[in-house]
Amino acid sequence: MSSSVVENQVLHGIRGVIVDLDGTMLHTAQDLHITINRMRADLGLGPLTLETAISFVGKGAENLVRKSIGVDFSASEVELRFKEALALFEKHYFDVNGEFATAYPGVHEGLQAMRDQGLRMACVTNKPMAFTLPLMEKTGLRDYFEIVYGGDSFEKKKPDPMQLLQVCKDFGLHPSQVVAIGDSINDSQAARAAGCKVLNVPYGYNHGQAIQDVDSDGIVSTLLDAAHLISPT
Ligand SMILES: O=C(O)COP(=O)(O)O
Numbered sequence: 404m405s406s407s408v409v410e411n412q413v414l415h416g417i418r419g420v421i422v423d424l425d426g427t428m429l430h431t432a433q434d435l436h437i438t439i440n441r442m443r444a445d446l447g448l449g450p451l452t453l454e455t456a457i458s459f460v461g462k463g464a465e466n467l468v469r470k471s472i473g474v475d476f477s478a479s480e481v482e483l484r485f486k487e488a489l490a491l492f493e494k495h496y497f498d499v500n501g502e503f504a505t506a507y508p509g510v511h512e513g514l515q516a517m518r519d520q521g522l523r524m525a526c527v528t529n530k531p532m533a534f535t536l537p538l539m540e541k542t543g544l545r546d547y548f549e550i551v552y553g554g555d556s557f558e559k560k561k562p563d564p565m566q567l568l569q570v571c572k573d574f575g576l577h578p579s580q581v582v583a584i585g586d587s588i589n590d591s592q593a594a595r596a597a598g599c600k601v602l603n604v605p606y607g608y609n610h611g612q613a614i615q616d617v618d619s620d621g622i623v624s625t626l627l628d629a630a631h632l633i634s635p636t
């Protein structure tokens with residue numbers, strides 16, 4: 404049942420794409436689940452389910468850490484433990500990052516099709532850069548992109564439009580000539596605030612919410628479907 408592709412309108416006059424990483428290009432949930440459970444074990448806490456871990460992904464590492472210990476502690480207790488928890492998270496994620504991460508179906512084909520169309524290509528993720536770049540290298544994604552911005556590249560991250568606006572500026576494109584492709588409300592809100600178009604994939608991590616409830620110019624089953632909906636003319 405992928406009738407959504409048939410119903411979607413082609414986006415014309417698009418010269419650049421901004422592609423999200425976690426939940427859009429890479430299924431990273433297992434790495435993140437293992438990492439937060441190792442962090443929790445070090446803090447004397449029991450494991451969380453994969454589903455719970457997934458529901459915390461999308462607003463960057465610091466939010467993931469806060470939410471993951473917020474299961475057991477009040478907001479003020481979380482802040483007391485935050486620094487230690489973040490250091491543990493980082494230590495374990497350096498070990499685990501990329502171990503189980505896999506590209507979703509159609510990712511390489513979609514990125515290649517976008518490249519063949521002559522689109523300018525950037526990756527914007529809320530994942531910190533120290534984890535983003537090795538992960539993209541390991542999974543063969545890095546070379547598709549002229550620009551990669553992470554959650555710590557600027558003062559603000561998605562859903563703030565700062566990263567997307569910087570990409571538009573770097574490319575010399577008006578935001579209306581750029582489409583953001585992502586799996587979550589953070590991508591959509593950032594795109595709308597920047598004035599970019601937005602396409603969503605339904606298979607990622609939208610905080611446990613249906614992607615159909617997110618403001619979007621279309622829901623596409625794969626990045627290859629997204630490429631088919633983007634036209635430079
Ligand atoms: O690090 C996260 O929270 C998710 O990153 P994303 O922006 O690539 O989905």
Ligand SMILES: [Mg+2]
Pocket residue numbers: 423424425426427461585586587607608
């Ligand atoms: Mg994402």
